[in-house]
Amino acid sequence: MRIMLKFTIPVEKGNEAAKDGTIGPAIEKLIEQTKAEAAYFYMEDGKRAGLIIFEATDQAMMTKLNEPLMAAVNASIFETPVLTLDDLKRGLPG
Numbered sequence: 001m002r003i004m005l006k007f008t009i010p011v012e013k014g015n016e017a018a019k020d021g022t023i024g025p026a027i028e029k030l031i032e033q034t035k036a037e038a039a040y041f042y043m044e045d046g047k048r049a050g051l052i053i054f055e056a057t058d059q060a061m062m063t064k065l066n067e068p069l070m071a072a073v074n075a076s077i078f079e080t081p082v083l084t085l086d087d088l089k090r091g092l093p094g
Helices: 011-020 023-034 061-073 085-091
Strands: 002-009 038-044 047-055 076-081
Touching (some): 002 011, 011 047, 011 061, 023 047, 023 061, 061 076
Antiparallel strands (some): 038 047
């Protein structure tokens, strides 16, 4: 199942993590662990944010992915299944 993981990092913690060098490795570890097919980074409501698309086969994997990022940079995380256009077409009637 394809998953979209969106995260935001509070400004203060993000500034601290940028200054001490922990933000890059925390995000890189997430990208490596998910074997992301796409990753995008942007600002949302003045906070650092990211969007990662990856394939997941085991729901228990989510805890292993989420906990390190939350612990490292106090990230808020949202995950949801997503479809490609081909997935959507297969699911539509007719």
